[in-house]
Amino acid sequence: MKGGSVVERIFEWLGEPVYYTDLGAMYLGDSKELLKKLPRESVDLVITSPPFPLQREKPYGRFCFEDEFVEWFMPFAEQVRRVLKRTGSFVIDLGGTYVKGRPIRSLYQYRLLIRLCDDLGFALPEEFFWFNPSKLPSPIEWVNKRKIRVKDAVNVIWWLAKDDYPKVRLENVLIEYSDRMKLLLKLGERFYKPKDRPSGHKISEKFMKLGEKKGAIPPNLLVIPNTDSNSKYVRYCRAVNTQPHPTRFPIELPEFFIKFLTDPKDLVVDIFAGSNAVGEAAQALGRCWISIETNLEYVANSAFRFLDGNESAESLTRIYNCIMQGETGIHIKRKCKGILSY
């Protein structure tokens, strides 16, 4: 974001948030409505995880059945398309589910993808898959009791864009080479001769100029366990006796896409923010952010993500209660000693 202070511009667009930092702001409300207030082509990345159409009631409610989800989601997506810059991306994390009462999978993620591309004109630069090795087996009926299905531990992540060439910063997400590759780099031509591989890949001389390479290209399978039980956010929730968000992102997930698809100071938005993991990741990476969530308790305890690590239970309770009682415009100054001023 350029010109004026970031937060001043966010205030101009959306009004006073519940809390804000030097880079971003958290709003309580329906994102479908709040998105309408953002200017056209103002956002670099929308990354989000909507409430999935589950068969069981979750603590934050079930929003719709799997066969209603696409219609429910489309009005949000229309607004997202309007506010995204031409180079922007829309990243949606979606968990799988079963058709009610039957041991067959719902196709809702794929139906949604096709509608987003066919009806709204989004392009699919690439699909990602998030493998969470720590996911519990479910649904109980098909997996645990009757034992006719295996554990579903992979979410799809649709990376959508307005056109074929969204902003990409691959250099920010390169990963460490495997030991075998490191050996290959060390031994060079003694070990490897340029030639055509049986697969049809042409391995040229250039392949060996690995001194210039900074890391390996990551695959579109992200292996990230979701096991956090002792982060500052969770500890602070415990101290105040409020429930942490039950389906929050591991911070590494938004981190990956923010690094991959944005530059510092770009604007990142989460339209179903929950515990505001996206805001925390954006803040840490120096990106501007806007987060929107309908549930007041989640908004209140998400503020803990932006406080220093040595807050007393009294001070946490004071902050939490202020938000629960409807206070807004709370300025969280991360690096200040007093932490909270408003």
Ligand SMILES: C[S@@+](CC[C@H](N)C(=O)[O-])C[C@H]1O[C@@H](n2cnc3c(N)ncnc32)[C@H](O)[C@@H]1O
């Ligand atoms: C799967 S959770 C998101 C969790 C989040 N990714 C995190 O890391 O904590 C979905 C959230 O969307 C919120 N939500 C549902 N409808 C909404 C709406 N219309 N506007 C904003 N938030 C909404 C729910 O209250 C819920 O907290």
